[in-house]
């Protein structure tokens with residue numbers, strides 16, 4: 596059987612997209628999803644996303660990591676899915692959709708996709724790191740000389756050593772100036788560094804504000820695969836109106852034997 600797929604990327608975080616509005620895709624087929632994400636034998640991606648119907652909303656997002664397992668929210672994936680919905684003609688420049696962490700609103704302007712993320716209030720400050728959930732769990736840690744930092748080795752050590760089997764994504768951050776930061780992320784479920792992680796840079800921006808490394812509420816992040824902006828309001832320790840903005844682009848469409 597042939598499966599039609601679409602490849603999208605957001606700051607280098609790349610995804611296989613499948614239009615599953617007819618519900619034909621077997622979500623329990625972990626091996627198939629891992630195969631489609633495999634960079635040597637399949638299409639190649641950090642994750643796979645199904646676009647499905649949702650009553651009263653534009654669509655529903657179902658996200659799987661490249662290991663084939665369904666996971667929690669993916670910020671760059673959500674932005675790419677909005678771009679995909681626009682490509683399919685389901686939406687024009689705005690969208691409301693459901694994901695595993697609830698309702699998301701998004702807009703497309705001047706080629707950039709802006710996605711509203713969940714509110715964040717529970718933020719755990721540890722001696723050398725911050726842990727918070729921006730739709731997915733994130734450890735955020737400042738390091739010196741991020742460019743030469745061994746993200747894969749240290750990320751894997753913390754992911755399993757501190758957070759166990761359930762795990763966490765691990766973000767390493769270097770401050771550039773008052774509102775600019777560089778971030779590199781080790782993603783669970785990919786079990787490697789990716790070029791960018793949307794929920795990760797959102798977590799990094801909030802963590803930097805919470806620990807007074809910045810007083811800004813518009814933070815600019817350099818990921819390996821490109822630049823992202825995070826804006827938020829904060830009142831009584833609650834971060835709301837959190838928006839993640841950046842490019843989300845169509846790469847190619849294809850068919851694969853499955």
Ligand SMILES: N[C@@H](CCC[C@H](N)C(=O)O)C(=O)O
Pocket residue numbers: 608660666667668669670671672731732764782783784785789791792793794795
């Ligand atoms: N790349 C994502 C995060 C995807 C989820 C993550 N790997 C997990 O399982 O927690 C993003 O852009 O947010």
